[in-house]
Amino acid sequence: DAGVIQSPRHEVTEMGQEVTLRCKPISGHDYLFWYRQTMMRGLELLIYFNNNVPIDDSGMPEDRFSAKMPNASFSTLKIQPSEPRDSAVYFCASSLKVRGTEAFFGQGTRLTVV
Amino acid sequence: KQEVTQIPAALSVPEGENLVLNCSFTDSAIYNLQWFRQDPGKGLTSLLLIQSSQREQTSGRLNASLDKSSGRSTLYIAASQPGDSATYLCAVKGGSARQLTFGSGTQLTVLP
Numbered sequence: 001d002a003g004v005i006q007s008p009r010h011e012v013t014e015m016g017q018e019v020t021l022r023c024k025p026i027s028g029h030d031y032l033f034w035y036r037q038t039m040m041r042g043l044e045l046l047i048y049f050n051n052n053v054p055i056d057d058s059g060m061p062e063d064r065f066s067a068k069m070p071n072a073s074f075s076t077l078k079i080q081p082s083e084p085r086d087s088a089v090y091f092c093a094s095s096l097k098v099r100g101t102e103a104f105f106g107q108g109t110r111l112t113v114v
Numbered sequence: 115k116q117e118v119t120q121i122p123a124a125l126s127v128p129e130g131e132n133l134v135l136n137c138s139f140t141d142s143a144i145y146n147l148q149w150f151r152q153d154p155g156k157g158l159t160s161l162l163l164i165q166s167s168q169r170e171q172t173s174g175r176l177n178a179s180l181d182k183s184s185g186r187s188t189l190y191i192a193a194s195q196p197g198d199s200a201t202y203l204c205a206v207k208g209g210s211a212r213q214l215t216f217g218s219g220t221q222l223t224v225l226p
Contacts, residue, residue, distance in 0.1 A: 033213055043203070043216040056213070091157065093214075102148065103207070103214055107157035 004106035006092050012112045018080040021109045023092030024073055029104075030097040034067055034077050037089045037108070046090075049075065050097075082113045116141045120204055120217035127194055128225050135189040135220045137204030142182050144208030149178050149189050152201045152219070161202075162189070194224045 005024040013019050025032045033048040047057040052069045060067070064083070069075040079086055089110050095103045117140045127133050137147070146165050150158040162171045162178040164187070170179040177190040191198060201221045205214035 042218045043205075045213045045215075048213050093158075102146075102160055102163045103205075104160065105150075105158040110155075 004092055004094055004104050006090075006106035006109050008109060009107060010110045010112075012114065013082055015083055015113055016081045017113075018078065019082045019086075019111060019113075021077040021090050021092075021111070023075045023077070023106060025075070025092070025094030026104055027073065028096070029094035031095045032069060032075050033093040033095075033103070034075070035091040035093065035105075037091060043091070046077070079111075082111075084113045087111055087113050116144075116206060116208060116215040118204060118206055118215050118217035120202075120220050122220060123218065124221040124223075126223040126225060129194060129196060131194050131224075132190070132192050133194055133222070135191070135202050135204075135222070137187040137189070137217055139185045139187075139206045139215075141208060142185050144182065144206045146208075147178075147180055147187050147204065147206045148214065149176075149187075150203040150205065152203060154200075158203065166208075191222075194222075196224045196226045198222060198224050 007022045030051055034046040035043050037043045046059045047067045049069045067077045089108045091105050091108045093103045093105045095101050119138045121136045144166050148163045149161045151161050152158050164171045164180045175192040180187045201219045203219045204217045207214050
């Protein structure tokens with residue numbers, strides 16, 4: 001398996017524009033997580049899914065953020081409208097259903113909102 | 115709410131030295147603890163996973179220990195090399211949640 005795949009790797013956009021980040025989890029993994037990493041706050045969980053269903057979105061900062069998982073092999077994180085303070089690295093991760101299993105991370109999407 | 119702390123925040127050592135990175139967590143009801151490595155501008159690479167029932171895990175020059183009752187884990191790196199320079203992150207999975215809670219990391223520099 002190629003691991004968790006995220007796209008794009010880098011995104012530069014203007015304030016107010018819509019941004020969509022994409023993630024393909026490892027095949028067979030039941031859990032998918034979206035994290036955000038900033039210098040100030042480190043790695044923070046935004047939302048996670050179990051079998052394509054959002055379980056906990058308490059980490060989503062504002063209504064401008066939304067995430068979907070239409071099927072087991074694809075998820076999106078959308079920001080609309082984007083703001084400069086959304087600039088960060090966004091990571092997607094996946095893991096198996098069993099509690100004690102390892103989480104695998106994608107390479108991340110570096111988002112810059114100017 | 116689980117909180118994870120890593121000390122020190124930064125560490126610089128000469129090549130060949132053995133070193134220990136520390137991680138502590140506030141809620142001992144964890145499923146597992148995972149150590150990651152992150153190179154500048156890169157993603158997270160999983161180094162070691164310790165289940166809650168285990169005391170330690172080893173991979174090459176790396177050894178991670180877990181003392182769940184005291185809420186502590188250490189990552190031991192033997193015979194450090196310049197290529198080990200990176201940020202090391204500790205993360206725990208536990209409670210009713212399936213997600214990882216991360217520490218803020220230790221930035222390691224190994225000087226040639």
